[in-house]
Amino acid sequence: MKETMKLLIAYDGSQCAGAALNDLKRAGLSRETEVLIVSVADVWLPPPASEIAAAAEMVPPSVRISRAHAIETEEHALALAQQASAQLQERFAGWRVSAVACHDAPWWGILKQAEKFKPDLIVVGSHGRGALGRMVLGSTSQRVTTEANCSVRIARGLFAEDVAPPRLVVGVDGSDHSDLTVSRIAERTWPAGTAVHVVAFADVVNVAIFSSSECPPVSGLMPEDYEKEETRLREFATAAADKLRAAGLLAAPIVRRGDPRREILHEAERWGADCVFVGAHGHTRLQKILGSVSQWVASRAHCSVEVVRA
Secondary structure, eight states: OOOOEEEEEEOOSSHHHHHHHHHGGGTTOOSSEEEEEEEEEOSOOOOOGGGSSSOGGGSOHHHHHHHHHHHHHHHHHHHHHHHHHHHHHHHSTTOEEEEEEEESOHHHHHHHHHHHHOOSEEEEEOOOOSHHHHTOTTOHHHHHHHHOSSEEEEEOOOSSOOOSOOEEEEEEOSSHHHHHHHHHHHHSOOOTTOEEEEEEEEOHHHHHHHTOSSOOOHHHHHHHHHHHHHHHHHHHHHHHHHHHHHTTOEEEEEEEESOHHHHHHHHHHHHTOSEEEEEOOOOSHHHHHHOOHHHHHHHHOSSEEEEEOO
């Protein structure tokens, strides 16, 4: 029997947050799921008069007004979280759902709640409407994705119902991170007909340049290196696809040439994927120079993106 999955959902009552709730139906989550819905009131809450050193009558009226407004805003946030809780309990029989509200910077409030709840997965909606909007630095979804200690799903769900089986894209490179990502997908409960493109990307030019102290001519590197790298990656992609097929999914291994950050987006768009799964790692010299693949994909994808962490 699978262990209960713990899910933290950030909810603000927006249309994107509602779409993120719809997206959960296509995330392969089981009936054994415990959910905490967090709504953060983006306000400063002054301390009560009893905690202020000065006498209560010395508290400026502006502070009293500010505190009253902050309390009202936090109560509204809790009402939103409770509404979302009721929706999920209606949609997902068997889920244990609770709601909480707090006052803080949204990203920081979410992360602090995550520290206490210790979820397996955090779900945040994306407010970016287009490519430019999704690339805005400092957004709540991007900050949570960067700072969280667990997996994060940036949900760009559908605003309407969709009964077609989910289509997933998962990027693999033979690392422990990609193996973990494939295992997480295989462990979930997917509807019949769910299909997965297991994609490996041969980015040989960049690997060759940044892994060598001397930069040999690219023209002399490409044929031999591409052949070796593609063979290696095809083995990883095939093994991953076999594992997913054993779990009941329709999986196909694919190897493509090019920059992984861009090609994984192209594959998702070409195929009309519902979600892209990527492992969270970015500590090699090459990744530090080029930027994290997971962050690039999460900020630019047209569909939901799940960044998987151990």
